[in-house]
Amino acid sequence: MDIGRVGVWHPMISKAPAEEARRAAARVEELGYGSLWVNEGVGSKEPLAMSAVILAATERLPVGTGIANLWARDATAMEAGRVALADAFPDRFLLGIGVSHGALVTGRGHDYAKPLTAMRSYLEAMDQAAHTLPTPASPAPRILAALRPKMLELSRDQADGAHTYFVPPEHTSQARQILGPGRLLIPEQAVVLEPDPARAREIARAHLAFYLKLPNYLNNLRTLGLTDDDFADGGSNRLADTIVAWGDAGAIAKRVQAHLDAGADHVAIQPLSPEAPDLAHALSQLTDLAGPLGLQRRSGHVGL
Numbered sequence: 001m002d003i004g005r006v007g008v009w010h011p012m013i014s015k016a017p018a019e020e021a022r023r024a025a026a027r028v029e030e031l032g033y034g035s036l037w038v039n040e041g042v043g044s045k046e047p048l049a050m051s052a053v054i055l056a057a058t059e060r061l062p063v064g065t066g067i068a069n070l071w072a073r074d075a076t077a078m079e080a081g082r083v084a085l086a087d088a089f090p091d092r093f094l095l096g097i098g099v100s101h102g103a104l105v106t107g108r109g110h111d112y113a114k115p116l117t118a119m120r121s122y123l124e125a126m127d128q129a130a131h132t133l134p135t136p137a138s139p140a141p142r143i144l145a146a147l148r149p150k151m152l153e154l155s156r157d158q159a160d161g162a163h164t165y166f167v168p169p170e171h172t173s174q175a176r177q178i179l180g181p182g183r184l185l186i187p188e189q190a191v192v193l194e195p196d197p198a199r200a201r202e203i204a205r206a207h208l209a210f211y212l213k214l215p216n217y218l219n220n221l222r223t224l225g226l227t228d229d230d231f232a233d234g235g236s237n238r239l240a241d242t243i244v245a246w247g248d249a250g251a252i253a254k255r256v257q258a259h260l261d262a263g264a265d266h267v268a269i270q271p272l273s274p275e276a277p278d279l280a281h282a283l284s285q286l287t288d289l290a291g292p293l294g295l296q297r298r299s300g301h302v303g304l
Helices: 018-031 045-059 075-088 102-106 114-132 149-158 169-179 196-213 217-222 229-234 237-243 249-262 280-288
Strands: 006-009 036-038 063-065 094-100 140-146 161-164 184-193 244-247 267-271
Touching: 006 217, 018 036, 018 045, 018 280, 036 045, 045 063, 045 075, 075 094, 075 114, 094 114, 114 140, 114 149, 140 149, 140 217, 149 161, 149 169, 161 169, 169 249, 184 196, 184 249, 184 280, 196 237, 196 244, 217 229, 229 237, 237 244, 244 249, 249 267, 249 280, 267 280
Parallel strands: 006 036, 006 267, 036 063, 063 094, 094 140, 140 161, 161 184, 184 244, 184 267
Antiparallel strands: none
């Protein structure tokens, strides 16, 4: 699988009308990005089904789930979906799996008391299910949403690597040390093409608002030196600058390179918009960033 160095993560891929998502994916491929990530969150469509939609609408673009929630389907269903997409689209699908967050999981009627144990048991059940399913010629990589050391260790020992989110390059360096060589490390990086500091941080804080309610992210950032003062009142300037790369295209390319230098194999950038996630605005930013990120544009697709 060739995913290059830079891909795209955007929540509207799994929320937009299918035809809009298809056109956006085609544009991402045309611009030369190496991957497109489909999330599973509040209000999103089923990620494995949406991955199939995007894979069918593109020619070469790898698609990953970032992430498929283990509480949303049993291990046999997850493995069967992984096999189906690997078989239909060889070397183009990555299965990202995660335990999500306590408030979101309990709302589905599940017990979030031991997420690490739940993930370990789930992976073992997937492996058992694999014995009953056809074996694709090129199995899809299985990576885990991971932040803290124990989940990163599980990503190393029972998966093909980790997909990290809401993290700076300092975390990428720590994650690589735990994963060691030979395991995928794919961080997400929020970006906004906005040179004005006040405006950029305003957009960053709108993005931070949801995540500041989720303890998993805050606890991880505390290990990197951020404090409760950084999380108060919508987030400090330091927090905004830590999580969101802003400025001109050169500044954003520098942050992406920092992740790569820290040990990332691939960085999935998430373009932010002023009011709310906006796919057309994201594609405009992705167009402006493609050259500075060193991407090779491909022909043959009609963009959004």
